[in-house]
Amino acid sequence: MGTILDEIITQKKAELDSLPSGPLKADREPVSLAEMIKDSNTMAVISEVKRASPSKGDINQSVNPAEQAAKYAGGGADAISVLTDQKFFSGTMEDLGQVKRTVDVPVLNKDFIIDTRQIDNACRHGADVILLIVAALDDAALKALCGHAESLGLDVLVEVHDEAEMERALRIEPEIIGINNRDLKTFTVDIANTEKLLGKYRDSGPLFIAESGIRTREDALRMQCAGARGLLVGETLMTADDPAGKIEELKVEL
């Protein structure tokens, strides 16, 4: 039986040939997420625009990405993540472009990247940071895609879920590693996953971001105690009555 990740990757492969090509905006200067995290004396809250997901179905289909991003920035979001996968998450690359035109903080293109053409397209739409999911890539592809993004001046968030993936990620010496608390195979979410992995790896070099399942200040404090320097928060902010207030609640001091 194929997993949802296999299904998404198959779809991504089918879309590759129809990706637009054209010049990369050579004059633009991407904003660095790593620098932002290093300079901050609070947990960095990377706030996500996500309309729907395979695990939750519809989350907030009617959202206006630019308005939502402006609310996030107003609450002190350190970066905005925009889910651009269309088929499974109801996002678009235009969402990313709109958000980039609205905020000054780094913008992360959250998608399932398996090819350099997707990175070029992210760059064209104004991404400052891309996501590379270790579970979706072999070692050679992970290294090559990371190098390609860096050659364009983009930061890379390398996502892992377990120890084997952490070992593979550390071999390419990334600046930022995201630990996903959601198992992409079973959709189980448990923030103890970050605590478990950072129990072993917190001093291994990279800046660590705890991803998924963060709801309360207590969760944020747990992640901070574990050694995370930031949080990636989607659903909690997409369904909050006051997203800016929620971000303030989650931005605990380091």
Ligand SMILES: O=P(O)(O)OC[C@@H](O)[C@@H](O)c1c[nH]c2ccccc12
């Ligand atoms: O909505 P949550 O539980 O706060 O999760 C946000 C983010 O971590 C999640 O959207 C995510 C983490 N890694 C991903 C990879 C692909 C798509 C989505 C994701």
